[in-house]
Amino acid sequence: MARSRDVEVLVLLECDIDPANVLQSLNQLDGQTFHHAVSPAGAANESIRIFTRFSPGMLLPLHDDPRFTIRHMLVPGQAGIIIAAVHFPSKLFWTEDDQAFECTEFARTIAEVEKRAGHDRTVLVGDLNMNPFERGMVAAAGLNATMTREQASKEFRIFRGRQYPFFYNPMWGHFGDRDQRPAGTYYRNSGRHVNYYWNMFDQVLIRPSLLDRFPRDGVEIVTHAGATPLLGASGTPGRTRGSDHLPLLFRLGS
Numbered sequence: 001m002a003r004s005r006d007v008e009v010l011v012l013l014e015c016d017i018d019p020a021n022v023l024q025s026l027n028q029l030d031g032q033t034f035h036h037a038v039s040p041a042g043a044a045n046e047s048i049r050i051f052t053r054f055s056p057g058m059l060l061p062l063h064d065d066p067r068f069t070i071r072h073m074l075v076p077g078q079a080g081i082i083i084a085a086v087h088f089p090s091k092l093f094w095t096e097d098d099q100a101f102e103c104t105e106f107a108r109t110i111a112e113v114e115k116r117a118g119h120d121r122t123v124l125v126g127d128l129n130m131n132p133f134e135r136g137m138v139a140a141a142g143l144n145a146t147m148t149r150e151q152a153s154k155e156f157r158i159f160r161g162r163q164y165p166f167f168y169n170p171m172w173g174h175f176g177d178r179d180q181r182p183a184g185t186y187y188r189n190s191g192r193h194v195n196y197y198w199n200m201f202d203q204v205l206i207r208p209s210l211l212d213r214f215p216r217d218g219v220e221i222v223t224h225a226g227a228t229p230l231l232g233a234s235g236t237p238g239r240t241r242g243s244d245h246l247p248l249l250f251r252l253g254s
Helices: 019-026 096-117 170-174 208-213
Strands: 009-013 048-052 059-065 068-073 081-087 122-127 156-159 162-165 186-188 197-199 202-206 219-221 248-250
Touching: 009 081, 009 122, 019 048, 048 068, 048 081, 059 096, 068 096, 081 096, 096 122, 122 248, 170 202, 170 219, 202 208, 202 248
Parallel strands: 081 122
Antiparallel strands: 009 048, 059 068, 068 081, 122 202, 156 162, 186 197, 219 248
């Protein structure tokens, strides 16, 4: 996948493969050298790993937690970008209320990091284990992630006299089976009265200050790793093909 899509920054969640083995595979690519941007929180149970073709020194740690890592990406000749990679607990262990309250705390952390960095050019990416319409995603005090560029371009909203910055969430536009693409990133038949089947747990959120660098087709749900399909005969992902979640590819212009 890294070879066929010319990936520059690779974020892996729940990665229990030795980083040295990952690097050995990545660096078999012609003319490409990947590095492991180690997390300072990186104990043996670190679940989020970042590999990059940039120097690891260009991905400076800003804040780390067992469930997320926030980096300052400083590429020469370009304005710095904050990258927040996250993996929230699943609904097997947390309720929707738990997730919503955690989003409130996470939003505060992001705001504090942005204040320290001196800008809000932030991209949030990862497995949020929530759909875009859930409370933690859309609540003002949560991630405040809205479905349209027009709304996000207003930069913030005021509720009860308090100002909350927007994220733009392009994943809304990827729901459903139009254009013969997957209807989400994760499929599960829950066997319950309320059953979405397809979910959009894996998401990319963009601050309004980056909208001019984020094309309208700037995120893609990936269905092939090179020539290898990531969907089975049923049209759903599965662990036997690498993961039960489909990966995302996103890009930002300079």
